[in-house]
Amino acid sequence: MPSYDYDLFTIGAGSGGVRASRVASAHGAKVAVAEEYRVGGTCVIRGCVPKKLLVYGAHFAEDLKDARRFGWNVPDCSFDWSVLRDNVLADVDRLEKAYTETLGNHKVEVIRERAVVKGPHEIALASGRTVTAGKILIATGAWPLIPDVPGAEHGITSNEVFHLPELPKRVVIAGGGYIANEFAGIFNEFGSKVTIVNRSDAILRGYDEQIRDRLLQISMIKGIEFRFNAPFEKIEKLEDGSLRIFMQGCDPIEADCLIFATGRRPKSDGIGLEEAGVALNEKGAVVVDEDNRTSVDSIYAVGDVTDRVQLTPVAIREGQAFADTVFGGKPHRVDYGCIPSAVFSHPPLAGVGMTEGQARNKLGSIKVYQSDFRPMKNVLAGRNERSLYKMIVDAASDRVVGLHMIGPDAPEILQAAAVAVKAGLTKQAFDDTVALHPSMAEELVLLK
Known part of the structure; x- marks a missing residue:
């Protein structure tokens, strides 16, 4: 049997990668995980966890008003974005430390640098070191899409929302999915003027039509505006720093912040997959079988990079199934039927x-x-x-x-x-x- 530096080398320390790595280690494997940014991945660092904390903060806008009807003498209150932002980011720091400690407690080596696949069993690190592994797991997640229109560089994505220096007075959100509707509800409750611009004629495709229509109705009553069938033409930055956004079929909109929430693509580029013979589909997703194996027998993939179901709990299940099957002698597969989902809108x-x-x-x-x-x-x-x-x-x-x-x-x-x-x-x-x-x-x- 050939000798390798590690039994498993995981690229990406998000939800799927962390679960797979620690479970494989618990099964007796020698494991390392490379992460070029922060341990925790999209959900913990720049996704569902900090976003849910913003949702909690936004709810107080209505709760404080409602409290008066329940007998509480609540004075008029103002909102300080910087306080919530900094507290949320501090909690993200806490969670990253907890995830890192969990890996350490399970004897998983954390390598904080970029890793590139060089072959079926070889990984090159940004520091110049090359390591080998019996199995390689790709768990690099997905990344926000930015439309290819002039001036798109003036917008931001959900990644940057949590770091805004101040609360924008006018927000335009591109997209009609769950990320767009969640941030629309958040910023509307904070007092921003919110407009959702969608290139299609509906929000939240895939959800029950009556339910999504009810959200649209309630959102409009709350003051959120919608522009449907309105693809972007260009974005201009004005002298005062604000933006003028041009769309097909409607008048331009001026805003202080433009958030692109137009989907996410698998983050598979630049890590040597195609060069190593790993098959990708037309969207850049890593093609895997029911056991998370790629077209290269020793390389596997889990989570959003496979573009099967882009949900954190699914990535965790895939990571668990991979580790149990490959290292634990307990083969099983993820059941993708009847997966619950939610939109944390208002x-x-x-x-x-x-x-x-x-x-x-x-x-x-x-x-x-x-x-x-x-x-x-x-x-x-x-x-x-x-x-x-x-x-x-x-x-x-x-x-x-x-x-x-x-x-x-x-x-x-x-x-x-x-x-x-x-x-x-x-x-x-x-x-x-x-x-x-x-x-x-x-x-x-x-x-x-």
Whole structure:
């Protein structure tokens, strides 16, 4: 057997890479992980974790107003972006340290420099050192896309949002996906004038149509503006530092900040994959089989760089399955069916399983149950904002094949309900469950 410096060398210390590395080490492998930026990856450093903290901060705008209706003598409050920004960044520092310590505690060597694949078992480091490994794992994640239009360099992406020196008064957000709608809600609550510009005619493709339409309606009532079917033409920077944004089919918009949230591409370029014989698809994603193996037998890939399902929990599952299968003698594969997802908009939405449209196309005969209600808290607060819960049922078997909801705490409620959908429970099983009253979640067992 050939001798290598490491049993496993992981490139990228994000969610998938960290999980795979520490589990492989726990199975007895000698493991190193190279990270050129910060340990923790997109989710921890510049994605879902700091963004969720901004969402929490944004919620206080409405909570403070509502508190007066509940008897609290809350004075007019001002918001200090720099305080929240710095506290969020400090928490990111804490989490990076915790992730680094976790790797160290599992005897994983952390190499803080860029690594490039030089062959099936060879890796070149930025310092000039070359190392060898029995297996190489690519876990480099994905990177925000920037449209190829004149002046695009004047915009930023979600990576830079967390470091803005001051709160922009006017924000234009390009895109209609979850990142665009989440940041629209955040900055709108902070008091910025927000406009979403989308090149297509809809937001949140892939989510249930009624649910995403409800978010659009609520967002517009909250003051967020939308420009649909409006591809960018150019962006100009004015003398005062502001931007003038030109689009097809509508008047230019002036803004203080332009955020591109137009998708993410696999971060596979410049690390020697094609030269090493690793197949990439037309989007640059690493092509892998069901066991995360690439076209080179000794090289594997997990997470967003494979562009299968770009979600942190999925990357973690893939990393676990890889390590258990290759180093643990416990082969298993990730089940990509019935994955729950959420958009932390204002209000948030969440879904699992098939949408109504998908179910009609696949199953033909379905039943749709729904509850359109105003949460108790909103009633007393004087808010007309309504929640919507939908259940999609296979008419032939009575099995619940989809749950979709928008309203306060929708993601927290859906996580437990997703277990029932994954388990294949029937509508009758929901009906047989006693309601927990008074709660919003009880609507799930009272759907008509």
